[in-house]
Amino acid sequence: MILVCGEALVDLVPQPGGDLWRAVPGGGPANTAVALARLGGRAALLCRLSGDAFGRRIRAHLAERGVDLGMAVAADEPSTVAVVGLDEQGAAEYSFYLDGTADWGWRPEELPEPPGETRAIHVGSLATVLEPGAGHLWAWVRAHRERAVVAYDVNARPAVGLDRGAVAAWAARWMDAAHVVKASEEDLAWLEPGGDPVEVAGRWAARHGLDLLLLTRGGDGAVALSAHWGDRVSVPGVRVPVRDTVGAGDAFGAAVLARLSDLGYLAGPGKLATLDPGAAREALEFAVAAGALACTAEGADPPDRERVERFLRGTRGEG
Template structure:
């Protein structure tokens, strides 16, 4: 049995900074989460699409080098590896221009099962591939816990009125949801994050975590609100910071034995001190990631040193 199955897209991030040559980096939110989990020593499989092209070769080698098992549509006819031009401003903040098609075919679940399934971003809401993602989650949810990160990309989400129900369907399937304040602002203009978190909790998840960039994060659950302080960092860029936060959150919960279907009730009843420790670990991982270029999360040794 694998610890984690991550389902979603890979994207070749072409990082563009004024006055410098373009540099391709392996990316895509689900792929970054899988890579981050493997770097932390977790047995992780990624169900995705990769084309038989240079970008696909780059991403595949990157993932396998960390120990990720890559599954799904790999080099099939008509499959091209998605790309995104990532433009960095003077503060290292990233904006994106995507060329992404998500057409994941129906696939079987990994033999032996998994303890936890993570889904998110484009792959969870973009048809026709999103239907295959939902089928995988439905097939595994009895025995596995589920997490979700909407990782909103407005250019690819379609009209808000259509995107919100798709996001909320994923929220309802999940035990843990992480979203940024920017995600929530696009999905629910004018609503405060606590209001959205309360509504999402009523839909099914035991915990909703909202990140606020350099201002830290807040976890909402039956225990109330738990605030996680930001961890200072000298920012090279913010690419992959939220994904690193997600990987470290799941890694912390795995350490606590809180993943897997039989642990669902305990995961939903996390006490405040435990949630605070999870947020600190996650924020520390994100701080390491933003301190260096690209989606480059810490390995276990680096994270342990940063926490110390």
């Protein structure tokens, strides 16, 4: 089982014409849990769900898509809302309504002992930087990193209005706790402006002793780096008709974990440390395909395993 930790919120997605928005359950961690379930894995979401109308809709959405909510906390606070804006290429921008909402109110007693079958703990996005919950989540994840692979998605959100230095400090703390880190070129451009993204990613991997660092490059594909091998593994992007990019990075991250699990690298942190460039390339190819397919749907609607594998066969000309 992969245990995903973090926010489950509502995205207000613009509809054609520009006068209406549709409420779509989202949030990076919630999207990741749905993507993992779609890819055939067992995914549980450790989150705080409001009892308001949006919270009930989020809960139903996740349960219908096979996400285990046995560890979800029933919260008194209202649901978090993100308003999505799309540019001409379908790239998403977000405005957040966060004050006093359910996702950030973690207390230590709400964070349980992970089930024995937990192979990986995935955490990321706003839940890793917004207090009071971020500090409690970090301590909890850090306490369990020796028994389960920890995957951290940087997913920096400048629109939230946090200080760049504060977010960078949080990112460094989380990378010290993680085995796998995923970051986008946009993340690196904001946190370390002016640097070459691949060079910055390589420094991060070495500085934090990461088993795997995944750098997503939008339509240009992705790069994998590691503190354990000098090679950079690069996979090109694939062309698809883009509806929007909402949830594409989450589908990518989930697909990496799903393929690492297929290959046996989530058997424990020690096993992940033996990951070689060939296996990293296989995981990257699968993830790039999943992320691309996610861009063909409205909102966070990740593909299932059969669709990803069929798409990969088509790109390889295997029929």
